[in-house]
Amino acid sequence: xxxDSISSSSSESKLPLIVGIVGFALGAAGLVLALKAKGxxxxxxxxxxxxxxxxxxxxxxxxxxxxxxxxxAITAELGNIKSSADTNNKSFQDAIAALQAAVKxxxxxxxxxxxxxxxVVVGPGSVAVxxxxxxxxxxxxxxxxxxxxxxxxxxxxxxxxxxGQVLKTK
Numbered sequence: 001x002x003x004d005s006i007s008s009s010s011s012e013s014k015l016p017l018i019v020g021i022v023g024f025a026l027g028a029a030g031l032v033l034a035l036k037a038k039g040x041x042x043x044x045x046x047x048x049x050x051x052x053x054x055x056x057x058x059x060x061x062x063x064x065x066x067x068x069x070x071x072x073a074i075t076a077e078l079g080n081i082k083s084s085a086d087t088n089n090k091s092f093q094d095a096i097a098a099l100q101a102a103v104k105x106x107x108x109x110x111x112x113x114x115x116x117x118x119x120v121v122v123g124p125g126s127v128a129v130x131x132x133x134x135x136x137x138x139x140x141x142x143x144x145x146x147x148x149x150x151x152x153x154x155x156x157x158x159x160x161x162x163x164g165q166v167l168k169t170k
Contacts, residue, residue, distance in 0.1 A: 050146065125142070125168060125169050125170030126166050126167060126168050126170075127142060127169055128165065128166050128167075129162065129163055129164065129165040129166075134158070135150070135156070135161070138169075142169040144169060149167065151169070152167070152169065153167050153168055
């Protein structure tokens with residue numbers, strides 16, 4: 001029985017030793033991890049300091065290049081230029097539209113057969129008044145009498161004819 005008590009007491013004395021070794025190993029691992037974390041923190045601090053210094057340099061360089069008042073003036077001038085360009089663009093668009101309308105009107109208007117010597121025939125039995133035309137001149141060109149032309153166009157005032165006005169000839 002004595003042997004049993006010795007063996008039990010020796011196993012009891014090993015337990016604190018094992019716990020101590022495990023505790024030491026865990027403490028050493030914690031210390032190693034803490035040293036690595038401290039190194040990483042120092043590296044991050046250095047990087048942050050460099051970034052702050054770089055930002056300060058950029059800010060100083062920008063401050064030397066142009067101040068806020070200059071930038072505001074430039075922005076306002078660019079706004080004026082854009083507004084002027086928009087106004088000019090609108091004017092150009094209006095002018096283009098007017099030219100297109102004039103071209104369409106010109107294309108739709110009848111043309112003379114020669115150097116203004118003939119009446120412009122708009123359709124069968126009609127002519128368009130040209131610059132310098134008179135009612136008697138139109139009648140002569142159409143080969144009808146002045147009275148016949150007046151009878152075909154009773155609402156036409158010979159003194160107020162408009163260029164492009166269409167008169168019946170038949």
